[in-house]
Amino acid sequence: MPVEKRNPIPVREAIKRVVEQDIETEVQNVPLNKSLGYVLAEDIVATYEIPRFNKSPYDGFALRSEDTVGASGDNRIEFEVIDHIGAGSVSDKTVGPNQAVRIMTGAEVPAGADAVVMLEQTKEGDHTFTIRKTFSHNENVSLKGEETEVGDVVLKKGQRINAGGIAVLATFGYTEVPVRKLPSAAIIATGSELLDVGDELEPGKIRNSNGPMIEGLLNQFGLDGEVYKIQEDDLESSIAVVKQAMETHDMVITTGGVSVGDFDYLPEIYKALDAEVLFNKVQMRPGSVTTVAVAHGKYLFGLSGNPSACYTGFQLFVKTGVLNMMGANEKFPQVVKATLMEDFKKANPFTRFIRSKATLNGMEATVVPSGFNKSGAVVAIAHSNAMVMLPSGTRGFHAGNTVDVILTETDVFEEELLL
Amino acid sequence: MPVEKRNPIPVREAIKRVVEQDIETEVQNVPLNKSLGYVLAEDIVATYEIPRFNKSPYDGFALRSEDTVGASGDNRIEFEVIDHIGAGSVSDKTVGPNQAVRIMTGAEVPAGADAVVMLEQTKEGDHTFTIRKTFSHNENVSLKGEETEVGDVVLKKGQRINAGGIAVLATFGYTEVPVRKLPSAAIIATGSELLDVGDELEPGKIRNSNGPMIEGLLNQFGLDGEVYKIQEDDLESSIAVVKQAMETHDMVITTGGVSVGDFDYLPEIYKALDAEVLFNKVQMRPGSVTTVAVAHGKYLFGLSGNPSACYTGFQLFVKTGVLNMMGANEKFPQVVKATLMEDFKKANPFTRFIRSKATLNGMEATVVPSGFNKSGAVVAIAHSNAMVMLPSGTRGFHAGNTVDVILTETDVFEEELLL
Known part of the structure; x- marks a missing residue:
């Protein structure tokens, strides 16, 4: 033959x-809690603002900022608490002069109010509290639409769905997600x-x-x-x-x-x-x-x-x-520059790939072959998180040379606590 | 209260x-094909050599290197083919002077032979072939034990099992793998x-x-x-x-x-x-x-x-x-240095984490916040693959500053083909 x-x-x-x-x-719908790793088949467009309403980011009191003018350590201003709402509740009261509504993190700022005083910034009495500083318009308020406006593309067609993507889809009520199989x-x-x-x-x-x-x-x-x-x-x-x-x-x-x-x-x-x-x-x-x-x-x-x-x-x-x-926008291997930490003396008539362990914890990444390197080797694969790529037409490489690396592993952790 | x-x-x-x-x-056994992502509860020790026997890495002819001495373009040396074995078969013949066994990739080099000639290096006749170069002892032979000796720890207790780890476990016959639940x-x-x-x-x-x-x-x-x-x-x-x-x-x-x-x-x-x-x-x-x-x-x-x-x-x-x-050896977040690509002017009384997109395709990685950055934000998570970490006690940061980054995403791909 x-x-x-x-x-x-x-x-x-x-x-x-x-x-x-x-x-x-083909395009299909999958349940939200099974959608991790799929690629979106459509743009996901915001159908309402995030936040949906002016929201308190703290536990505290909603009040009118104009009523706080002139407050100081020597001149504490007192407010009357007219309502008390948890997250998810909406007050039916309107906040008037020197009035306030006790409000929890995530709750809607009630009508009339335009600022939130954190609990820690108050001295509480019975149905009253005092403050000693001035608050400005919209201080401590998460404004409606400050993150996302109606019509914003929040996730792109062709994007792979990660856990954060799932959170976005949940926010906009997607119990089913349009993806490619x-x-x-x-x-x-x-x-x-x-x-x-x-x-x-x-x-x-x-x-x-x-x-x-x-x-x-x-x-x-x-x-x-x-x-x-x-x-x-x-x-x-x-x-x-x-x-x-x-x-x-x-x-x-x-x-x-x-x-x-x-x-x-x-x-x-x-x-x-x-x-x-x-x-x-x-x-x-x-x-x-x-x-x-x-x-x-x-x-x-x-x-x-x-x-x-x-x-x-x-x-x-x-x-x-x-x-x-799957229709992904990003489909090519990531390539990172790194410093080779040991000699690799063989010539490379063809582009060479070496299973390696990359360490990214410096300004310059480093990389070292992870074991015996030959076509039939298997153990070095288990110890690798990357592949060194030496271009065709090159000869030997030495410790200290800069080489291209493709990252192949995910969720890389260190033996040492580095932060 | x-x-x-x-x-x-x-x-x-x-x-x-x-x-x-x-x-x-607790420690349990899981089937090999379900073991991805588990942490090994025991060292895995090589019970035999890899390769297990002297093996041909090519399709070709196994022969005695001493018989090739003096071969050249002007002096082609002829060999008689005495057997023909596929991978997994073992020849019962012993290769003698100017004899050879046709051998497939992965097959055991037969007794008597100590070198393999690639098919491409021969001119074939009926039951014979000629060569025009000298081969050295063990040329084109993958030697028994060159990757792993008996007793080598090939996977460590506390190592998370990746696909390469599965290949190692398969090699040593682990149908069940000792792991922590x-x-x-x-x-x-x-x-x-x-x-x-x-x-x-x-x-x-x-x-x-x-x-x-x-x-x-x-x-x-x-x-x-x-x-x-x-x-x-x-x-x-x-x-x-x-x-x-x-x-x-x-x-x-x-x-x-x-x-x-x-x-x-x-x-x-x-x-x-x-x-x-x-x-x-x-x-x-x-x-x-x-x-x-x-x-x-x-x-x-x-x-x-x-x-x-x-x-x-x-x-x-x-x-x-x-x-x-799970008993993992490596359990701390990886930290990478990168260049911040836009200003971040807020002071940081506490250590700040920003969902960001890191790009690692230069010698120096870069990082940019991936969207609206506030505690309640959700969209930026979906667009992030990393978290910038600004240490406590610092004030504003500017484009061009170097910051610490924790990589949070896996399988990162590029929009461009970079290799």
Whole structure:
């Protein structure tokens, strides 16, 4: 069998080809408390002001600022308390000269009043209190509309919903949220050398770590993955499984089978599916043989069987593709400059990605490879929160060099209390 | 009723009091594919080498390097192919002089052979091939144990499990993973001014956004929250609900009711529960009245009813407390230096936290407030990925100043393709 010729394309070009696909999941409504991580399918527009009414930000007394003129330590001014309202209640009284309403945090400032005196600023008597300073118009009042006016776009179409987004949606009464469906993913690990996690070891075989890792990456990203039984390197059954997976999922992620050898059937599977191969070789290490194809409006991600290469392909192409399907505005990896803290002497004919641990607690971030670095390495992934990116055409790098870093982890915490 | 006197403590001291509590959830086993986000309760130790055997990283031919000496373009050396193995298979042949075994990526290098020639480096005939360069001992061989030796600690007790951690656990055959239980949380929003999200608006009232936001924050952190019906400001029923919540959950998060006013019952609830109050006032804005207490070995987080203050309290105290309960090594917020991009002229008698958007794509990170900034603001939360922290005792800050930033969001993506 002749060796297939492949044309490696730059990483940037590969990512572009992924997002240029006009593939979007359908719009649906999800309950508010399930909407975290979804991408909004519509702008969310304020239907009323926030705050909705002039509001007290403190527990205290609402009064007329004009009545406080001239108050001082030597000249305490007395007010009569004519009503007493909790948050959520509205006083039916109108505050007149030297009158006040006792008011709780969040309650509406009553008619007539234009300032709030904090409890701590008063000396209380029976149904009266005194103050010793002047208050200005609107002092200690949260004004109607000061945060948001009617018609303001408070959340943008294409924005991923975070906890703060949920709070905004709750404020405007969205019990259901218009979003694009989260893509469902099939995960198919291929390779005759693979055992299930629970299997006893056999000579020449290894346990399948890519399947569980991909499921974990999807979960971390808020998506579910259906894990298919490991596929032996057999063409007919592999085609059947991929076809079936495509019928029930929005994308298919395979690991392994992407090389050019006799037992790597992925190219033939793509042919059988009439898939358009966007690329099958990328100018990157690890994962140069990563393949992305499209068939029947669905992505087929052909990741390497090597864990580090598989992981790299997921970070670069699957995440981007998923965000593209969800209609996200922000879908590209974040890139941060950092100082490399140890030598990395290998030449980089292709762009190199290194699972690393970035530390951001200085004005300049630093980064250090998180362990053994080779395409098949797995432990260093667990210890990484970032990937160093060394551009193609470069040679060795040294401690102290500045390098590009892609952050891959979320919720990073420190061993030390730094604040 | 006299105004309660409270003693505000520094943020750092408050966080310390939270983590000094000896509160840990029990150790349990969870299935591997559900272990994401849990904290390991034991060191994971390598029970065999990775790789387990000398392995081919390429599709090619395994041969004896000594037989390649003298090969060149003018002097191609021929090898006889004596076997053909896929990954997962082991050859029963021993490679002799000028013999080779066709071998797939991931397969074990057969006996006798000590180097692998990539397919691309050969010219193939029938059952033979020729090469034109010399190969060295162990060239293109992934050596047994080069990543991990037997006995190496590959994952540490106290480490949170990420997708890479799952891959490591899969590799070593962990179908079940020893972890500390994820704490379960009860969420109780208090306040007579609160309506449910689906309710029609009423005068003086607002919809409850804190409850859904806290649930979203917990979900984003991998935890479930049980949302209780909104509690009116009524002491007896509030005590009953908190008691019931404590019986079924590892912690109780309340919002509102933490101030010093007549309708704020939280202090009395703590008294009724015989709770130890760790602090009830912190030198921070917003959220100075945030309270954390402990009763019967469980945390009671009393967050402010103001969304921004509620959010800030969650980021600083709930996350830290949850990680403490889970036995995490890294449980403190990450702090990053960044350049403030607009003026912030207010004085800061207390440490100030501002929901902000940090951009990390330069050597120096930058940060800008993400919208209207007041304790009751909600929209700016949705647009933030970080909190600026201005230390107590400082006055105004200007564009160009360097400030501390706590990253709060995960999976940050850019609108532009930067690599």
